[in-house]
Amino acid sequence: MPNRLVNKVAIVTGGGSGIGLESALLFADEGAKVVVADLNLDAANRAVALIAQKTPNAQAIAVKTDVGNEAQVKALVDTAVKTYGRLDIMFNNAGIMHPEDDNAITTEERVWDLTMQVNVKGVWFGCKYAVQAMRANPTPVGGSIINTASFVGLMGAATPQIAYTASKGAVLAMTRELAMIHAREGIRCNSICPGPLKTPLLMNFLDTAEKRDRRLVHLPMGRFGEAIEIAQAACFLASNESSYITGTDFKVDGGLTSCYVTPLGEPALEPPSSLVPKQ
Structure with a gap:
């Protein structure tokens, strides 16, 4: 259904690349006014230019x-409201996966603290100021808060990234509680749990064929997501379309978290051609 987000105002954090970039492009194409937030302003500006190219109006x-x-998060939300008059969608997507993140013994405190600052506090700040803005909306009051968690918040792994995993578990718990607190205000709060994706964040972490193959063997679809x-x-x-959905952990993981034994002897599925980024 086209134009699903007409008359809505959206903030997308981490909007300069990966999931955030694709979401900013799609939200705009569906009619939303989009505020692209990113620590890298050049990347955010490139995203805005791509939006103008893809969706001229x-x-x-x-x-x-x-x-x-x-x-800075408060200023971001204030800018969205000042520019477009309201806030309807807050996609708290920005996050990090530190290359030195490992197990509980070897991971340094500075890595833990930075990961929590971005992945947990960053989501908390986004929710905090989004709720206040959504409460102040003229009719209709309310909105949708979406937090990027991860499948690692739902299951353990023997390839440790302890700070990242703990941070995403915190996002899941925070999202569920906020959903209950604000349900009767018309503010929905859901998390998305992506599986392993073909994005720079993960591909830089899985920097060898051995690391990538170890992940792929556990994916029922046999491929990384897009x-x-x-x-x-x-x-x-x-x-x-999701008006009756709040407090959910939306798994988009190629079946990974439902898997016990993956299929053998079958070729891996390719993503639909319409989803493959054009080179």
Whole structure:
């Protein structure tokens, strides 16, 4: 259904690349006014330029934001409301996976603290100021908050990334509680749990064929997901099509978290051609 987000105002954090970029493009294409937030302002500006190229009549602005800085997140939400008059969608997508993140013994405290600052506090700050903005909306009051968690928040792994895993578990718990607190205000809050994706964040972490193959063997579909596949899930949660959905952990993981033994002897599925980024 086209134009699912007409008359809605959306913030997408981490909007300069990966899931955030694909979501910003899709939200704009579906009619939303989009605020692209990213620590890398050049990347955010490129995203806005891509939006203008893909959807010429779309409205979008770029805002440099460190989501781990409360004052900057407040300023981001204030900018969205000042520019477009309201806030309907808050996609708290920005996050990090530190290359030195390992197990509980070897991971340094600075890695843990930085991961929590961005992945947990960043989501908390985004929710905190989004709720206040959504409460102040003229009719209709309310909105949709979407938080990027991960399948690792739902299951353990023997390839340790302890700070990242703990941070995503915190996002899941926070999302569920916020959903209950604000349900009767018309503010829905859901998390998305992506499986392993073909994005720079994960591919830089899985920097050898051995590491990538170890992940792929556990994927029932036999392939990494595409960022656009997560963006489509976010668009659904942002739209009125999901009006009776709140507090859910939306798994978009190729079946990974439902898997015990993966299929053998079958070729891996390729993503639909329409979803493969054009080179």
